[in-house]
Amino acid sequence: MAIYIYDGSFDGFLTCVYNHYYENKAANITVEENYADNFLETSIKIATDSVKAEKVYSAIEEKISVFDLKKIYRVFMSSEEKKEMYLLEYIVLGFSIGNKISMFHSNDTVKRIESINHKINREIERMLGLVRFKELKSGIFYGKIETDHDILEFIAEHFAKRLNDETFIIHDKKRNKAVVCQNEKWYITSMIIEDSDKNLEVIDKEKETQNLWKEYFKRISIEERKNLRCQKNMMPSRYWLNLTEMHQ
Amino acid sequence: MNNVMKKLQILADSAKYDVSCSSSGSSGREKNKIGSTHISGICHTWSADGRCVSLLKILFTNKCVYDCEYCVNRKSGEVERESFEPEELAKLTIEFYKRNYIEGLFLSSAVEISPDYTGERILQCLKILREKYGFAGYIHAKIIPGLSSELVYQIGLVADRLSVNIELPTEAGLKKLAPQKKIENILKPMKQITTSMVEQKSLKGPGTMFNGINVNKEIEERLKIGDNSEYLITENIGGGYGSALVSESGMKRKFAPAGQTTQMIIGATGETDWQIVMASEKLYHNFIMKRVYFSAYIPINSTSLLPSVFTAPPLIREHRLYQADWLLRFYGFKADEILDMHNPNLSLDMDPKAAWALRNIKKFPMEVNKVSFEDLLKIPGIGQISAKRIIRQRMVGAINYEDLKKMGVVLKRARFFITCKGKYYGGKDIVEETVKGQILLQEKIKSKIILPTDGYQISMFQNN
Numbered sequence: 001m002a003i004y005i006y007d008g009s010f011d012g013f014l015t016c017v018y019n020h021y022y023e024n025k026a027a028n029i030t031v032e033e034n035y036a037d038n039f040l041e042t043s044i045k046i047a048t049d050s051v052k053a054e055k056v057y058s059a060i061e062e063k064i065s066v067f068d069l070k071k072i073y074r075v076f077m078s079s080e081e082k083k084e085m086y087l088l089e090y091i092v093l094g095f096s097i098g099n100k101i102s103m104f105h106s107n108d109t110v111k112r113i114e115s116i117n118h119k120i121n122r123e124i125e126r127m128l129g130l131v132r133f134k135e136l137k138s139g140i141f142y143g144k145i146e147t148d149h150d151i152l153e154f155i156a157e158h159f160a161k162r163l164n165d166e167t168f169i170i171h172d173k174k175r176n177k178a179v180v181c182q183n184e185k186w187y188i189t190s191m192i193i194e195d196s197d198k199n200l201e202v203i204d205k206e207k208e209t210q211n212l213w214k215e216y217f218k219r220i221s222i223e224e225r226k227n228l229r230c231q232k233n234m235m236p237s238r239y240w241l242n243l244t245e246m247h248q
Numbered sequence: 249m250n251n252v253m254k255k256l257q258i259l260a261d262s263a264k265y266d267v268s269c270s271s272s273g274s275s276g277r278e279k280n281k282i283g284s285t286h287i288s289g290i291c292h293t294w295s296a297d298g299r300c301v302s303l304l305k306i307l308f309t310n311k312c313v314y315d316c317e318y319c320v321n322r323k324s325g326e327v328e329r330e331s332f333e334p335e336e337l338a339k340l341t342i343e344f345y346k347r348n349y350i351e352g353l354f355l356s357s358a359v360e361i362s363p364d365y366t367g368e369r370i371l372q373c374l375k376i377l378r379e380k381y382g383f384a385g386y387i388h389a390k391i392i393p394g395l396s397s398e399l400v401y402q403i404g405l406v407a408d409r410l411s412v413n414i415e416l417p418t419e420a421g422l423k424k425l426a427p428q429k430k431i432e433n434i435l436k437p438m439k440q441i442t443t444s445m446v447e448q449k450s451l452k453g454p455g456t457m458f459n460g461i462n463v464n465k466e467i468e469e470r471l472k473i474g475d476n477s478e479y480l481i482t483e484n485i486g487g488g489y490g491s492a493l494v495s496e497s498g499m500k501r502k503f504a505p506a507g508q509t510t511q512m513i514i515g516a517t518g519e520t521d522w523q524i525v526m527a528s529e530k531l532y533h534n535f536i537m538k539r540v541y542f543s544a545y546i547p548i549n550s551t552s553l554l555p556s557v558f559t560a561p562p563l564i565r566e567h568r569l570y571q572a573d574w575l576l577r578f579y580g581f582k583a584d585e586i587l588d589m590h591n592p593n594l595s596l597d598m599d600p601k602a603a604w605a606l607r608n609i610k611k612f613p614m615e616v617n618k619v620s621f622e623d624l625l626k627i628p629g630i631g632q633i634s635a636k637r638i639i640r641q642r643m644v645g646a647i648n649y650e651d652l653k654k655m656g657v658v659l660k661r662a663r664f665f666i667t668c669k670g671k672y673y674g675g676k677d678i679v680e681e682t683v684k685g686q687i688l689l690q691e692k693i694k695s696k697i698i699l700p701t702d703g704y705q706i707s708m709f710q711n712n
Binding site for chain 1: 344
């Protein structure tokens with residue numbers, strides 16, 4: 001048994017799974033930043049190996065299912081602290097029972113992955129609605145998000161289809177990365193930019209459109225049915241920072 | 249633009265009583281310069297009343313020739329009046345859409361000059377959106393009673409969803425409160441919309457109500473034999489206009505790909521819940537509506553015909569009606585199972601499924617490891633999702649009582665109605681009074697935590 005330390009990439013994680021089967025068993029899998037070295041545990045640095053990773057990748061695809069592979073990847077992109085070990089457990093179980101694994105709703109390993117997957121899916125779904133763009137002087141539509149999980153690449157395709165005639169950037173301020181899209185083609189890149197940056201100056205009419213939206217938002221609510229708790233439940237306040245209409 | 253601000257204020261303000269804000273059910277509209285539709289719809293924000301905002305819900309005009317008692321924009325009402333220009337509203341929609349504020353437009357309207365005059369301006373606006381701006385997002389257009397069938401058809405070709413408000417659940421109610429709106433004028437466009445969808449074979453039932461049934465074929469048959477059931481009226485109006493299905497660019501256009509819905513006002517007239525639920529069942533069966541919406545009457549006009557302005561809107565009743573509606577659409581219940589002559593109103597203290605189960609206590613307890621999917625759905629505390637999970641899990645092994653919770657079953661409710669591996673967990677024995685007492689206690693606790701006026705929320709995934 002040993003503590004695995006890897007680089008935080010998906011390929012790196014899959015390499016860990018490979019090593020778990022063919023070398024030392026993993027007692028824990030973690031990234032360097034989160035690991036405090038001590039004398040009681042053996043730790044091994046796992047170098048990402050794309051050949052090994054590829055093998056595990058196709059093994060999951062063949063022995064479990066494509067459906068589960070996608071789920072495993074999504075859960076990997078979550079901010080769940082112990083996701084690596086949870087996933088390892090899931091994969092080990094999956095290799096032994098195959099594509100039926102997701103039918104075992106009462107199994108704790110399955111249920112844990114299910115519930116993390118549910119959380120991240122929920123955030124993806126929410127963000128499809130909650131991204132707010134503004135039109136920059138350069139003609140680019142810019143939207144800033146600060147999500148719980150790393151979901152940029154799961155929402156990119158939706159917006160690529162939706163704004164197919166526009167160039168847009170969705171900036172994940174928390175993770176200093178962004179999706180850039182033009183003509184429906186998109187890529188993920190690192191991005192560090194301050195709100196005050198000159199490149200983020202908006203067109204003259206932007207404020208006007210924002211005010212129209214804020215006004216609409218106010219008007220559409222029925223006073224007799226006011227229910228702020230319900231509103232907050234549906235749209236948690238941690239997202240409000242980047243929501244135009246919540247800044248009256 | 250200040251002008252637009254003024255119009256937005258007035259025309260959004262009076263559109264807010266329309267319930268539907270759904271942007272779901274549409275897919276595969278031809279691609280265009282901007283926009284897409286998402287099959288299950290997307291919520292973009294939630295207003296202070298907790299309702300999801302998905303569409304720019306607005307009136308085209310609030311200048312009205314009708315004088316309906318319940319309506320804030322009735323002719324004799326003293327409110328400021330405004331009308332959009334078609335271009336103005338199209339532009340506003342696009343600007344909102346690009347910023348991801350909305351999924352599209354929900355355009356309703358008062359009747360300015362005449363139904364056709366207003367209808368033409370609405371059509372013009374929607375055409376600008378689709379053609380000039382190349383908008384492929386969601387459009388829900390409300391059809392004004394009395395609109396000519398040509399215009400209904402043309403609007404259907406640019407909109408995703410159409411709706412004609414039934415307004416009140418009975419003809420008598422309509423006569424009393426909206427004497428200028430004739431029931432024929434409401435049913436005629438409804439039927440036309442259904443017929444047009446049958447012609448292009450795109451009719452799809454609500455929820456799981458018509459699973460396994462080819463509704464297009466069934467309605468076609470019904471039309472052939474001239475079924476004169478109450479709502480499917482006698483006069484034969486074809487969807488017709490088949491050639492218009494191909495647009496100038498030679499592209500095939502779909503008529504109302506997201507189907508049709510309707511809405512009725514609750515609590516303005518004296519109808520019982522039984523009448524309301526029966527009316528919605530009929531609307532689902534005869535027109536294959538995607539949804540029937542209810543709107544709790546909010547007193548706005550002082551008239552002796554209506555509840556006074558000091559009456560609180562019947563929000564709990566509305567909530568119970570939505571639960572009943574869910575039972576119709578997703579749980580395989582029939583209207584006369586939910587209510588009948590002897591029980592004409594839904595219990596405000598208890599959800600309709602629990603009430604049904606108590607009336608039919610002899611059918612319980614049911615063994616979760618044995619009963620069919622349809623029966624699982626009838627157990628209080630088990631919903632669509634947990635029923636599906638139970639069925640899947642059963643394929644790989646028997647279910648233990650402890651498993652049920654992990655599968656999303658609401659045990660504190662369900663335990664009175666089930667056995668698991670033959671064992672009953674609801675106490676000594678299944679006794680109607682005891683179970684009823686327990687359920688009422690739970691509901692009471694719930695209503696203490698959430699104040700009645702606070703309880704409004706249409707949950708998509710309620711587990712009962």
